Amino acid sequence: MSILTSAHARQARRRSALPAVALAVLIAAGLAFTTPGAFSAQNIVNLLNQQSSVMAVTLGQTLVILAGGFDLSVGSVVSLTTAILSLEIHPLGAFALALVAAFLVGLANAVGIVRFRIHPILMTISTMTIVQGAALLLRPIPGGTVPAGLVAYANGTLFGLPLPIYAMVVLVLLTSLLLGGTRFGLHVYAVGGSPENAALGGVRAARVVGACYVLSALFACLGGINLAARIASGDPLVGASFAIDSVAATALGGTLLSGGMGSIGGSVAGVAVLALLANGLNFWNVSTHFQMLIKGALLIAAVSAHRRAAPGL
Amino acid sequence: MMMSERRSATRLSQSRTMAPLLEAVDIHKSFGSVAALVGVSLALKAGSVHAVLGENGAGKSTLMKTIAGVHAPTSGTLRFKGEAVAWRDAEAANEAGVSTIFQEFILLPNLSVAENLFLGREPRTRLGLVDRRAMIAESRLALERLGLALDPERLAGTLGVAEQQMVEIAKGVMRDADIFVFDEPTAALGDREAERLFALIRELQANGKGILYVSHRLPEIFALCDTVTVLKDGRYVDTFATEGATSDALVAAMVGRKLEQLYPPRSAHAADRQSDVVAFEGVKAPGLAGPVDFTVRSHEIVGLAGLEGHGQIEITRALFEGWRLDAGTIRFAGAPIRHDDAAGGIAAGIGLVPEDRKREGLYLSLGVDRNIAAGLLPGLSGARLAPQARAGVAEQIRRLRIRLRDPSQPIGDLSGGNQQKALLARWLLRDIRLLICEEPTRGVDIGAKAEIYALLRELADRGIPVLVTSRELPELIGLCDRLVILRDGATVGSMPAAEATEDKVMRAAIYGELG
Numbered sequence: 001m002s003i004l005t006s007a008h009a010r011q012a013r014r015r016s017a018l019p020a021v022a023l024a025v026l027i028a029a030g031l032a033f034t035t036p037g038a039f040s041a042q043n044i045v046n047l048l049n050q051q052s053s054v055m056a057v058t059l060g061q062t063l064v065i066l067a068g069g070f071d072l073s074v075g076s077v078v079s080l081t082t083a084i085l086s087l088e089i090h091p092l093g094a095f096a097l098a099l100v101a102a103f104l105v106g107l108a109n110a111v112g113i114v115r116f117r118i119h120p121i122l123m124t125i126s127t128m129t130i131v132q133g134a135a136l137l138l139r140p141i142p143g144g145t146v147p148a149g150l151v152a153y154a155n156g157t158l159f160g161l162p163l164p165i166y167a168m169v170v171l172v173l174l175t176s177l178l179l180g181g182t183r184f185g186l187h188v189y190a191v192g193g194s195p196e197n198a199a200l201g202g203v204r205a206a207r208v209v210g211a212c213y214v215l216s217a218l219f220a221c222l223g224g225i226n227l228a229a230r231i232a233s234g235d236p237l238v239g240a241s242f243a244i245d246s247v248a249a250t251a252l253g254g255t256l257l258s259g260g261m262g263s264i265g266g267s268v269a270g271v272a273v274l275a276l277l278a279n280g281l282n283f284w285n286v287s288t289h290f291q292m293l294i295k296g297a298l299l300i301a302a303v304s305a306h307r308r309a310a311p312g313l
Numbered sequence: 314m315m316m317s318e319r320r321s322a323t324r325l326s327q328s329r330t331m332a333p334l335l336e337a338v339d340i341h342k343s344f345g346s347v348a349a350l351v352g353v354s355l356a357l358k359a360g361s362v363h364a365v366l367g368e369n370g371a372g373k374s375t376l377m378k379t380i381a382g383v384h385a386p387t388s389g390t391l392r393f394k395g396e397a398v399a400w401r402d403a404e405a406a407n408e409a410g411v412s413t414i415f416q417e418f419i420l421l422p423n424l425s426v427a428e429n430l431f432l433g434r435e436p437r438t439r440l441g442l443v444d445r446r447a448m449i450a451e452s453r454l455a456l457e458r459l460g461l462a463l464d465p466e467r468l469a470g471t472l473g474v475a476e477q478q479m480v481e482i483a484k485g486v487m488r489d490a491d492i493f494v495f496d497e498p499t500a501a502l503g504d505r506e507a508e509r510l511f512a513l514i515r516e517l518q519a520n521g522k523g524i525l526y527v528s529h530r531l532p533e534i535f536a537l538c539d540t541v542t543v544l545k546d547g548r549y550v551d552t553f554a555t556e557g558a559t560s561d562a563l564v565a566a567m568v569g570r571k572l573e574q575l576y577p578p579r580s581a582h583a584a585d586r587q588s589d590v591v592a593f594e595g596v597k598a599p600g601l602a603g604p605v606d607f608t609v610r611s612h613e614i615v616g617l618a619g620l621e622g623h624g625q626i627e628i629t630r631a632l633f634e635g636w637r638l639d640a641g642t643i644r645f646a647g648a649p650i651r652h653d654d655a656a657g658g659i660a661a662g663i664g665l666v667p668e669d670r671k672r673e674g675l676y677l678s679l680g681v682d683r684n685i686a687a688g689l690l691p692g693l694s695g696a697r698l699a700p701q702a703r704a705g706v707a708e709q710i711r712r713l714r715i716r717l718r719d720p721s722q723p724i725g726d727l728s729g730g731n732q733q734k735a736l737l738a739r740w741l742l743r744d745i746r747l748l749i750c751e752e753p754t755r756g757v758d759i760g761a762k763a764e765i766y767a768l769l770r771e772l773a774d775r776g777i778p779v780l781v782t783s784r785e786l787p788e789l790i791g792l793c794d795r796l797v798i799l800r801d802g803a804t805v806g807s808m809p810a811a812e813a814t815e816d817k818v819m820r821a822a823i824y825g826e827l828g
Contacts, residue, residue, distance in 0.1 A: 181442040183435050186424075190432060193421040200419045202404055202433025260423040 017266035052168040053223040060219030061246035068259030069120040074220040076131035078239030081224025086144030086234025106217025110210030142235040154229035192259030334523040340389035367544035381413040382406025412485025422470025427452035475506035576791035595641035600627040602802035616789035619799035625782040659691040664740030668751035677725035688739035709738035730761025
């Protein structure tokens with residue numbers, strides 16, 4: 001609550017990503033002490049590379065959550081994207097198809113939630129199921145090949161760093177600018193604060209919220225393209241954990257799940273926490289099943305930690 | 314010939330006196346079958362602070378919302394700067410130059426003061442990004458012009474109520490509004506904050522703005538306003554110049570009305586037959602500044618009277634839900650109450666008909682029968698099957714003449730009057746020792762009103778006292794045996810309803826002393 005007495009609204013609204021950063025540092029330190037290989041340049045580069053898709057998806061999720069919603073369909077969009085890219089059609093056609101499909105999913109979410117007032121969780125869980133079905137129809141079992149250019153992108157490096165890392169950084173910077181610098185970004189916060197009051201103040205709330213869902217689906221598509229490039233094939237279930245991961249990273253990063261408060265920086269830190277945690281637990285030979293328990297518990301902890309920190313309370 | 318003469322005469326008078334900034338002519342506004350405004354007219358001049366005065370439910374807020382573009386009038390003309398206008402919504406009225414400071418604020422708590430001031434019209438740099446520097450500088454300037462030392466970068470949610478109100482005003486000033494509408498602006502302010510607000514309003518007035526000021530605090534109106542328009546029951550009563558008017562004249566204009574013959578005659582019960590069923594002794598609680606002292610005796614209908622929001626609901630809920638008190642005791646049937654939730658209150662023998670029937674009282678999609686039988690549930694173990702009490706329910710439906718197709722018809726389909734009767738039936742089915750009835754006839758047609766009044770009287774005659782709240786003072790006076798007057802969450806005193814007049818009660822509620 002102390003952040004709310006701070007004079008500077010932008011800082012306060014971004015909320016402190018500090019807990020997430022601290023947690024990330026803590027896990028990193030733990031890793032450094034217990035595991036000699038953890039801080040090799042190679043491990044760090046691998047980690048960043050692995051997280052590039054989750055990061056893209058989390059950016060979209062953060063927009064939606066800031067605007068007061070939820071998007072659980074992102075994981076299915078990731079899967080569908082890899083499935084489409086592994087189809088044996090012209091590469092450009094595959095890209096176009098993947099983007100159009102994602103756009104339509106986002107549009108469906110937007111229309112259902114804004115126009116027909118369906119609860120965001122219900123709406124996106126429905127599209128999640130539909131899109132998952134579509135992905136399985138296109139590619140019942142993992143496999144196929146993706147356009148050669150994509151594989152080249154995933155394996156390419158610049159100054160020794162893999163290209164997906166650059167793509168991730170550019171995406172993060174662009175989204176930060178969108179949210180922190182543009183009128184649209186300010187209106188996302190306004191709508192997340194109170195859609196009714198924002199509308200009374202002259203914000204086109206419905207459009208802003210709708211745009212967030214469309215953007216979220218497109219970010220998920222970018223995440224899917226990136227992932228397809230890295231696994232060099234299509235996999236109808238590969239995105240299954242992305243919905244929970246993106247929500248968890250956003251929440252860990254200090255974004256209020258009721259909307260209106262939070263930041264991209266926080267979500268980056270949130271993704272880092274999840275990545276370091278998974279990495280550390282792997283190093284310490286904790287089974288992936290047990291890791292799921294920890295991830296879930298962490299989400300509960302993150303949400304309950306800032307449940308009360310709404311403005312004006 | 315006559316016509317043309319008259320027309321030229323009007324034109325003459327219009328050119329001599331300055332045309333009003335805003336003119337509402339013969340405004341009617343109905344919500345469904347309820348008429349909220351019936352032919353109300355008002356003229357606001359530039360540089361005038363114009364009070365709109367009336368009892369709760371007189372139509373003040375509806376009139377303000379009509380002027381602010383929130384409601385479209387059912388008929389009548391709104392003229393702004395001499396031209397007839399029909400605003401699409403609040404934003405359109407705002408755009409045209411009518412700035413409204415509502416009772417509930419519409420600032421976004423998670424945006425800064427500057428962002429709130431510029432919302433929807435943010436200045437942009439050449440790159441198309443929001444020009445924060447310009448926004449902050451201009452906001453600071455506007456706030457300073459109003460004499461406000463507020464940091465434009467502060468989050469609106471961290472501001473106090475008074476400061477938020479100031480920001481709302483600044484918003485209007487920045488948009489260069491011509492008219493400022495204040496709907497009971499001092500309701501949530503302390504004295505010093507109110508003084509600051511008054512200074513600000515006087516400044517707006519000096520700048521030639523027109524101000525509409527809704528309040529029922531007479532001292533404020535005399536201190537601030539030059540003109541008063543009084544409404545009653547949605548009708549226009551009169552317009553006074555504050556100078557030369559007395560508070561007596563204003564109060565008389567607010568309340569003068571004769572009672573209708575709706576109410577059953579009061580029964581005479583010898584005082585020695587009556588015992589105290591409820592006693593509030595020096596009670597203070599959240600929302601009740603206190604002290605609250607009153608009793609409800611058997612065979613008696615007691616009304617809680619006062620302006621809206623002066624502690625009525627807190628008293629009924631503290632009793633029914635067994636609130637933790639800051640001071641004092643609530644006695645029920647002789648002993649201090651021991652329950653601490655609604656179920657406990659019901660188990661102790663209290664029934665409550667809540668003011669918001671649909672939200673708090675009914676299970677709208679369930680049948681009338683289940684809604685009535687629900688009264689039997691509290692106090693039962695969770696493992697028991699819910700009692701159907703078919704015979705009892707049928708008897709209540711017959712006795713209260715609840716009109717329905719069949720008992721399992723969803724209660725949401727019924728009229729307000731029948732819904733209210735079903736709620737009463739819920740408690741009649743159970744052995745209660747006290748009935749609390751908040752707003753017994755809100756949204757109830759006149760026929761059902763009379764039936765409900767008769768039913769409450771019958772209960773009291775059987776020795777089950779009734780505690781009533783109502784926004785309609787005539788109802789309290791007509792229905793009750795005794796009125797307990799509240800002001801600012803404390804009891805002022807009580808008076809026999811037979812001796813009460815609206816005038817007397819309003820005076821007590823406004824001035825805080827009996828006669």
